Amino acid sequence: MRISWPKSIRSRLTLWYLLVLAGLLLIYATLVFAFQYVVLTRQIVHDEIQDVETVEGLLYFNFQGALELRQDYYSRPQSHLLIDRMMEVRDLSGNVLYRSPTLNGMPLGGATRKGEGDANFDQRVLRLQDGSYVLVISHIHSIQGQELLIRLGYSLGPLRERMFHFLLLLLLAVPIAIALAGFAGQMIAKRALKPLERMAARAEGITASNLSSRLEVRNPNDELGHMARVINHLLDRLEQAFFQLQRFTSDAAHELRTPLASVRTIGEVALEKGHDSEEYRDALGSILEETGRLNETIESLLLLAKAEATQPGDRQTTFIASDLINEVLNLLEVVIEERNVVVIQESASEGRANVHADRSLLRVAILNVLHNALKFSPNKATLRISYSRSESGPERLFITFQDQGPGIPPGEHRRVFDRFFTSSARATASQSGAGLGLSVAKLVIDRIGGEMWFDEKIVQGAKCTIALPVFSDFVGLMLVGH
Amino acid sequence: MASSRSKILIIEDDKKMSDALASGIAVAGYEVTTASSAEEGFFLVHSLRPDLLLLDLTLPQRNGLDILRQIRRGGLDVRVLILTSHNSVEDRVEGFQTGADDYLGKPFSFPELMARIDALLRRFLPTSRTALNVGDLILDSGSRTASRGGEALDLTAREFDLLLYLAENHGRTVSREMLAKDVWRETSRYTPIDNVIDVQVARLRRKVDDPFAVKLLQTVRGLGFKLREPIS
Numbered sequence: 001m002r003i004s005w006p007k008s009i010r011s012r013l014t015l016w017y018l019l020v021l022a023g024l025l026l027i028y029a030t031l032v033f034a035f036q037y038v039v040l041t042r043q044i045v046h047d048e049i050q051d052v053e054t055v056e057g058l059l060y061f062n063f064q065g066a067l068e069l070r071q072d073y074y075s076r077p078q079s080h081l082l083i084d085r086m087m088e089v090r091d092l093s094g095n096v097l098y099r100s101p102t103l104n105g106m107p108l109g110g111a112t113r114k115g116e117g118d119a120n121f122d123q124r125v126l127r128l129q130d131g132s133y134v135l136v137i138s139h140i141h142s143i144q145g146q147e148l149l150i151r152l153g154y155s156l157g158p159l160r161e162r163m164f165h166f167l168l169l170l171l172l173a174v175p176i177a178i179a180l181a182g183f184a185g186q187m188i189a190k191r192a193l194k195p196l197e198r199m200a201a202r203a204e205g206i207t208a209s210n211l212s213s214r215l216e217v218r219n220p221n222d223e224l225g226h227m228a229r230v231i232n233h234l235l236d237r238l239e240q241a242f243f244q245l246q247r248f249t250s251d252a253a254h255e256l257r258t259p260l261a262s263v264r265t266i267g268e269v270a271l272e273k274g275h276d277s278e279e280y281r282d283a284l285g286s287i288l289e290e291t292g293r294l295n296e297t298i299e300s301l302l303l304l305a306k307a308e309a310t311q312p313g314d315r316q317t318t319f320i321a322s323d324l325i326n327e328v329l330n331l332l333e334v335v336i337e338e339r340n341v342v343v344i345q346e347s348a349s350e351g352r353a354n355v356h357a358d359r360s361l362l363r364v365a366i367l368n369v370l371h372n373a374l375k376f377s378p379n380k381a382t383l384r385i386s387y388s389r390s391e392s393g394p395e396r397l398f399i400t401f402q403d404q405g406p407g408i409p410p411g412e413h414r415r416v417f418d419r420f421f422t423s424s425a426r427a428t429a430s431q432s433g434a435g436l437g438l439s440v441a442k443l444v445i446d447r448i449g450g451e452m453w454f455d456e457k458i459v460q461g462a463k464c465t466i467a468l469p470v471f472s473d474f475v476g477l478m479l480v481g482h
Numbered sequence: 483m484a485s486s487r488s489k490i491l492i493i494e495d496d497k498k499m500s501d502a503l504a505s506g507i508a509v510a511g512y513e514v515t516t517a518s519s520a521e522e523g524f525f526l527v528h529s530l531r532p533d534l535l536l537l538d539l540t541l542p543q544r545n546g547l548d549i550l551r552q553i554r555r556g557g558l559d560v561r562v563l564i565l566t567s568h569n570s571v572e573d574r575v576e577g578f579q580t581g582a583d584d585y586l587g588k589p590f591s592f593p594e595l596m597a598r599i600d601a602l603l604r605r606f607l608p609t610s611r612t613a614l615n616v617g618d619l620i621l622d623s624g625s626r627t628a629s630r631g632g633e634a635l636d637l638t639a640r641e642f643d644l645l646l647y648l649a650e651n652h653g654r655t656v657s658r659e660m661l662a663k664d665v666w667r668e669t670s671r672y673t674p675i676d677n678v679i680d681v682q683v684a685r686l687r688r689k690v691d692d693p694f695a696v697k698l699l700q701t702v703r704g705l706g707f708k709l710r711e712p713i714s
Contacts, residue, residue, distance in 0.1 A: 281703075282703075284704065285702075285703030285704035285705075286703075286704070287704065288703070288704025288705060289703070289704050291589065291704075292658075292676075292704070295589055296672070296673055296676075299672065300672070300673075303672070331666070331674075331675075331678060332674070332678060334640070334678060334681050334682045334685060335677060335678055335681050337685075338681045338684075338685065360669065364672060367672065367674050368672070368674065370674075371673070371674035371677065375677075437672075437673065437674075
């Protein structure tokens with residue numbers, strides 16, 4: 001048989017709670033029962049000792065020399081266990097001198113045991129011939145000059161019966177308590193989980209068209225409130241990403257439409273008023289240049305999509321960072337020479353750090369950054385590239401590119417990474433491309449766990465820093481080993 | 483001469499594209515036929531027996547790769563150049579595996595298409611000569627030296643490669659895409675590369691053309707560059 005575990009948290013919680021409660025109640029009942037038993041037994045022993053003391057005063061030898069008990073003892077009202085009291089008196093040689101009528105002639109314990117009752121009140125449990133159990137205490141007393149062993153016992157029957165009823169009551173109370181607790185637990189759990197149902201219902205209603213709606217936070221400090229806040233933050237981020245995507249789509253459409261509009265206008269104007277082939281040639285060349293721009297934008301968009309889709313581990317290789325920088329510098333060498341720009345590399349030895357990334361994508365990123373710096377550098381300017389390593393934490397390589405161009409206007413240091421961003425500064429507007437170069441670079445570098453930013457404190461020129469996680473040789477060797 | 487003209491079949495459903503290609507290729511001296519659907523194209527492949535097939539992949543009803551597969555299964559001897567806007571590495575690999583001889587992503591530059599067609603039909607055999615000349619410009623690919631009018635030109639390695647590539651294709655326009663791919667060996671094109679190419683060509687022009695009266699290196703606006711003797 002398979003026991004099916006309840007599906008809802010509410011029932012599971014209640015069930016667990018009940019199991020624990022039942023266990024605790026059973027332990028509690030056992031302890032109470034044991035304690036009660038011990039206390040009552042001690043009370044009996046105590047009563048018996050008092051009885052022995054009393055009896056001692058009531059025992060006398062009659063004129064025939066037989067031992068008798070003064071009968072007025074029975075009228076003592078204090079003891080309610082009187083009926084059950086049994087007594088036997090023996091002399092030290094073992095002869096029974098007195099036996100209470102309640103014993104019906106049965107002996108209360110056999111022969112005198114060694115040392116029985118000579119110093120203390122000895123206590124033991126006996127089984128009588130009729131099968132009933134008796135708690136007996138023995139004590140030696142001297143009566144009228146004769147040493148006598150008094151055995152006094154109470155039947156344990158009534159006590160055991162009472163204890164049995166007590167146990168039954170306890171055992172009966174446990175299921176009742178559990179049933180009540182279960183019901184209460186179920187109600188409490190239901191109440192506690194109610195906000196969860198509300199949250200689920202609310203979350204189900206959130207779609208792309210109402211991404212701005214949020215879960216209700218009743219008590220921000222409890223667990224469910226925390227949960228709701230976490231989900232709301234998730235929604236914030238999703239909404240932002242969604243908004244960015246929408247803006248990106250409209251920006252991209254705009255960016256594609258601009259050259260398209262030029263193509264159309266150039267073609268229309270040429271057809272309308274062009275007469276000689278030179279004019280047509282000019283118009284066609286212009287149209288082709290615009291299609292080139294269109295194509296570049298599409299290539300950049302595809303590159304963004306590719307970088308966006310990069311999963312860790314895709315096409316990644318390990319290579320030395322400064323080698324890649326030098327390779328890109330080599331590619332741009334002709335532009336550098338043409339502009340008479342002086343490139344200075346500082347602490348180049350620090351740059352010989354291993355980087356683990358998609359090399360072709362990182363190359364595009366570095367190419368975009370360097371080309372950007374060169375594009376804005378005036379003739380005969382200096383482009384300073386310096387390398388440094390992080391001093392604490394996980395090892396990182398910082399590569400900074402400082403140019404002497406017009407710099408970035410205040411407040412635009414972050415926005416330069418926005419897709420299709422064009423600076424408000426007029427000096428740069430004429431030279432900017434599709435506005436995707438830095439976005440691509442940042443995306444690629446973010447994806448390999450790096451960071452990229454422009455220093456906001458630099459007023460003269462622009463200082464771009466790229467921080468790349470250094471791929472340690474140890475891990476590298478392990479990977480190679482695999 | 484007319485009988486030796488190579489036959490080219492274009493299977494392309496976009497009429498404008500197909501017409502433009504046909505007229506452009508015909509100018510270069512090929513016999514061009516166009517088909518706008520897979521069925522028509524397949525029929526023409528068998529009846530016309532073209533030397534080269536320009537195949538678009540996104541055709542109505544049937545995928546271009548299906549046709550290619552069928553042609554290859556039939557064992558027809560025809561070179562196939564795929565023209566498509568599906569231009570990822572995976573698409574290329576699939577194209578080559580299906581049996582394409584070459585693969586060109588849309589949008590492509592027309593000069594590049596012509597260069598590929600010529601290469602596939604071996605109209606321009608790879609030069610085994612080490613010396614090439616365009617007008618009074620002489621290039622020796624063995625010693626990697628260049629001279630013009632008997633005067634040695636002082637070229638960097640990249641400049642020599644660029645000039646050699648232009649000389650090998652002399653008389654034809656070479657696009658920036660072709661230069662990026664064949665001279666710079668860049669796998670894809672981005673703005674900085676075009677900038678580098680433009681600057682490099684400008685510098686080369688300063689050395690090859692500026693000191694001389696006759697200008698050999700021309701810029702074809704919107705297309706690329708061309709090395710040739712001006713027609714007087």
